[in-house]
Amino acid sequence: LASNERNLAENTLSEQDIKLERVEAVYRNSMANITQLDYFVKLLESCEDHQELTGKLQRMIIDDMQEKFPREPGLWDLLAQRELRGFHLGDLEEEDLDTSDEEPASKKSRSVNGRSLKRRIQLCVTVYKSAVEELQTTEMWNMYLDAMLALNSDGKTERILKQQCLADALQAGHRSQLMGVKHYATLRKMLCTAPSGREAAVTILTEALKNDSSVEMHELLLATHIQSDSEPLIYELFNKIQKSMGSEALPL
Structure with missing residues (x-):
């Protein structure tokens, strides 16, 4: 399946449409045997290399992940990081609602990273907030806080927003009573x-x-x-x- 994904870019547009249908068929047929989150993660990352072609497949994969692993912190972390990279879940939902037959899927192009960094950060944080509220586990809080620390490792752009996101996350982590010593050390230092x-x-x-x-x-x-x-x-x-x-x- 992964090799089929990598070969997509080597085909003409019509060949890409056919190839994509085959990839989707293989994915559907293999679903019953997939039990590891890592498999979905790697497949989804492979799809990102052909974002303009694989919107429908990405939506299928994410739906299946949410059904199979609803309380897996790694899933929420993945979805939040996708938002930060510019792969907005709402774009896939809009594509599903688009019933226009004017263009084949392979000719439609969605702009990855078309949103501002500020907006991508906001969308990313929104997912993390939903995650810690839904799961209420130390592991999920650690992922959220680590992500905010990583975000602040680059202060060249949107520095104030990044600092505020980290401060808000640390304060919320304290209120949750699920924050660990590592992040209390960061809060104390700040x-x-x-x-x-x-x-x-x-x-x-x-x-x-x-x-x-x-x-x-x-x-x-x-x-x-x-x-x-x-x-x-x-x-x-x-x-x-x-x-x-x-x-x-x-x-x-």
């Missing part, structure tokens, strides 16, 4: 860049400790007290950790 944010960091980390009392989480709160030069709070927290955690607190 808050502590300004002296006025250290108090907020202490409040948030203290709340987080109610759900995660690990040594690593205590370390974040202790580091915040040290950065604020709050000596009484430093000793109070350190003694509390030593009493409650014993040998587990040795890394501190």
